[in-house]
Each structure stands twice: as structure tokens, then as C-alpha cells.
Amino acid sequence: MLQSIIDAFKRLYSDVTFSLLYIPSDDLFNKYREASYHGRGPGLLLGPSEWGYKLYNEALISDIQQYVPGEYLTNINPAALASGKYNDALISLPLSLHGLVMYRNTSILSTAPYSFNELIALSQQVTHGGVVGSYLERGATFSSPDILGLGGRLMDNNENPAFNDLYGQEWLDLLKAFDEAGAVTFNTNRDLDMFKRGRVGIIIDGSWNASILAQAIGADNLAIDPWLTFGTGHMSGWVETDSIFLNANTTGNDQFAALSFIGYLLDPNVQMRLAEVGHIPSVTTTQPRDLFIQQAMVAFSDGVPYPNSIDPYVLNIYWNELDWAIKNVFEAGVDPEMALSTADRNITQIFRELRTEP
Known part of the structure; x- marks a missing residue:
């Protein structure tokens, strides 16, 4: 499907050439990271949104906010769009949702x-x-x-x-x-x-x-x-996303071509073609034929962004303490307000200890 979308894009931009590189998902992050660190790598990276904050902190992907008009973002699922925002930067755009x-x-x-x-x-x-x-x-x-x-x-x-x-x-x-x-x-x-x-x-x-x-x-x-x-x-x-990242090494005409292709991927007609092979569109004006995908799009409109810029270790602390709060309320009969206060206090104490470790 991606190749056919590229072929359609090249009919609009005949002077643009592509070199597709498929890497197993388990290896893709590290392969991209290494290549980009040495000033290479593809102009665009397609991958899960949780990669973004790590790559951005290492200056390996670009903030694309200055290149994207605000009105262009209005038709993107809000929770999905939020997944690409980090430290006042827009470090990715969502290609599809799950x-x-x-x-x-x-x-x-x-x-x-x-x-x-x-x-x-x-x-x-x-x-x-x-x-x-x-x-x-x-x-x-x-x-x-x-x-x-x-x-x-x-x-x-x-x-x-x-x-x-x-x-x-x-x-x-x-x-x-x-x-x-x-x-x-x-x-x-x-x-x-x-x-x-x-x-x-x-x-x-x-x-x-x-x-x-x-x-x-x-x-x-x-x-x-x-x-x-x-x-x-x-x-x-x-709501989680598969996202599009712009390589920080991409400049000049290559950058223009990469940004143009990002825009093309988020065109409702192209999003509809991706929906034909099971991807849930991030663009809300897309009209997929598959009923389940239509229904998922409606459900995701009231979804919330998964906190993908938070270190998994930190998230696990939250999940563990909230699980204890739930168990305390529904198994031990603890007052809900007290259970929440205990979880709050425990998380705060764990963070205090982590921050004071040598």
C-alpha cells in the first residue's frame, strides 16, 4: 500500500525520488538512532509516537511546528495530535491510531x-x-x-x-x-x-x-x-499513534519534499486508502468504508492521549500505586479519599528518593 501511495505522490511531484528502507520493528529505533547520529538516516521515519521524546532530546528529529499551518491541524484527532507535542514543540504528526x-x-x-x-x-x-x-x-x-x-x-x-x-x-x-x-x-x-x-x-x-x-x-x-x-x-x-517524524539532518529541497509527503499522507483521500488495509485514520474528515474503523474513529474522538513522553519506569510507579489504591478501596474497604492520598504520598516519596540518589 505504501508503495502505491508513493507512486501516486510522485505523479504530483515528478522530480522527487524515494528510497524505501524496511527494517524489522524491533531494530528500527536503534538503526535510525545510529544513522541519524552520524548525520545520515532517512528523511522521514514512520514509527510509534513514544519514540519521539527520546529522539528529540538527542536532536535527531525536528520540531515541525513552524512548517505546519495551525488550520491544517484542526482536522486531526486531538488526542492523536497531542501525542506529537513535547516541550512546546511539534515533533511528529499522527499517521494512524490505535x-x-x-x-x-x-x-x-x-x-x-x-x-x-x-x-x-x-x-x-x-x-x-x-x-x-x-x-x-x-x-x-x-x-x-x-x-x-x-x-x-x-x-x-x-x-x-x-x-x-x-x-x-x-x-x-x-x-x-x-x-x-x-x-x-x-x-x-x-x-x-x-x-x-x-x-x-x-x-x-x-x-x-x-x-x-x-x-x-x-x-x-x-x-x-x-x-x-x-x-x-x-x-x-x-489513544496511541503510529507517527511521522522528520529527520533533523534533512534540509533544503529534501526537507521540502519530506514535508510535502507528510502533508500528502494526511490528506483524507490517502488516509482512506490506508484505512482499506486496516489503519484507523487520524484525520477526522476521512470517510472509511469499514464500519469498525468508522466506529473506532468516533470512539477515539473522546479518547485521551497516552502519556508516551513519560518514562515507562515512572508510569509503572503510577500504575502500581493506583492499583494499590483500587485494591484498598474495593478489597480492604479503605475510604476512597484516604486511598488516593496514600497513593499520592507514596508516589511523591518514591520520586523524592529517586531525585536524591547519587
Whole structure:
């Protein structure tokens, strides 16, 4: 598909030449890093957005903000666009999306709920005989984007905890309401397994599993729904991107050609061609033919950007402490406000110790 898109681009820009280099994904980051460090490498790099902050910190990719008109960005999914912003720079643009979505087995729940209260009512009507209306994941990596959907923050700009407030408490209220809506799991694949067996109405899982789930329960029985409202906000899921980076060594005519090709890749017609082979478009005006991709685009419009510029070690500290907060509330009966305060205090203490280590 990429070659055919390149051929179409070259019909518009006949003086531009391409040299495609395919490298296994496990090797691509280090190969690019080494080549760019020595002043070489491709003009453009296609890869996951989490590579961006590392490459930018080493001056191996460019800030493209000055080359992209503001109005050009208005039709890009906001969460996806945010994944390319780092330290007031625009270090990448999103080519396609993936992330968490809410799947529904329409043979169990024929109507898509709009609010979480509506899910509770519908779920209770269909829960019987080994079938449950929903099977929801409480683990922090899956449920913490709800904090942002409700209006809160996971951390501040200095990576310090920001969840210990009314939004954090509302998040725990939402997790409590999971029990009313059906079954609940905690960092397991039990929900996914039961959904594939046709015993569950709604789960939250990765968009990358759409084809597996369609095969398991039948494509006609599968839907991806918009995120449910709760209180004054809504549930949400992480949005991640496969992105386009401009090599910092690319200048002059090569830079102009590279930037032109970035713009071409984000044209809705080209995005639609990418959707034909399973990519979820980042450009909101794209009109793909595939129903699941259409539905995923709608769901991702209320998604939140995965914190890909945060060191994975730091994120794991957050996931671990929030998991303990969840367990303390729902297994040990700890007051939600106290559980959040403890998680906040523990994370702060861990960071204080890390920053004072020699």
C-alpha cells in the first residue's frame, strides 16, 4: 500500500525520488538512532509516537511546528495530535491510531447505551443464565484514562501526582459502579476470554483485537461504541499513534519534499486508502468504508492521549500505586479519599528518593 501511495505522490511531484528502507520493528529505533547520529538516516521515519521524546532530546528529529499551518491541524484527532507535542514543540504528526475502545456484542445488547446509568439498566435486563451485560476492567492501566475523561489529570507538567482531587474520587465512584453493571476483573484477560465465548455484552479492550473478536462472535454481532457519559464527564480510553517524524539532518529541497509527503499522507483521500488495509485514520474528515474503523474513529474522538513522553519506569510507579489504591478501596474497604492520598504520598516519596540518589 505504501508503495502505491508513493507512486501516486510522485505523479504530483515528478522530480522527487524515494528510497524505501524496511527494517524489522524491533531494530528500527536503534538503526535510525545510529544513522541519524552520524548525520545520515532517512528523511522521514514512520514509527510509534513514544519514540519521539527520546529522539528529540538527542536532536535527531525536528520540531515541525513552524512548517505546519495551525488550520491544517484542526482536522486531526486531538488526542492523536497531542501525542506529537513535547516541550512546546511539534515533533511528529499522527499517521494512524490505535488504543482502548468499548466493544459490544449486539446479540446480547442490541441497543448502544449512552450513559453509564443506561448501561446499568440494560445490563441488568440481560444478565442471566451465564451471560452478563458487561465485564469491566478495574486495573489502573485500563481505567486511569477515565480520570482524564471525567475532567481530571493523572499528573502535572512536572510528573507529580494530580489525581488526588474530586475527579479522582469521581473515578473511584465510577469503578464502584462497575459492580452494578455486571462482572468486574482486575488485571486479567477473563473479560476478553468470556467476550470471545459470546457470554458478555460489553468489554473494554484494544482496537487491535477487533478482527479477533469479529471472528469469535461474528462480525455482524460486533460494534465499537462511543464512550459512556458519567457525571459531568465521560469514560475514556488511551489513544496511541503510529507517527511521522522528520529527520533533523534533512534540509533544503529534501526537507521540502519530506514535508510535502507528510502533508500528502494526511490528506483524507490517502488516509482512506490506508484505512482499506486496516489503519484507523487520524484525520477526522476521512470517510472509511469499514464500519469498525468508522466506529473506532468516533470512539477515539473522546479518547485521551497516552502519556508516551513519560518514562515507562515512572508510569509503572503510577500504575502500581493506583492499583494499590483500587485494591484498598474495593478489597480492604479503605475510604476512597484516604486511598488516593496514600497513593499520592507514596508516589511523591518514591520520586523524592529517586531525585536524591547519587
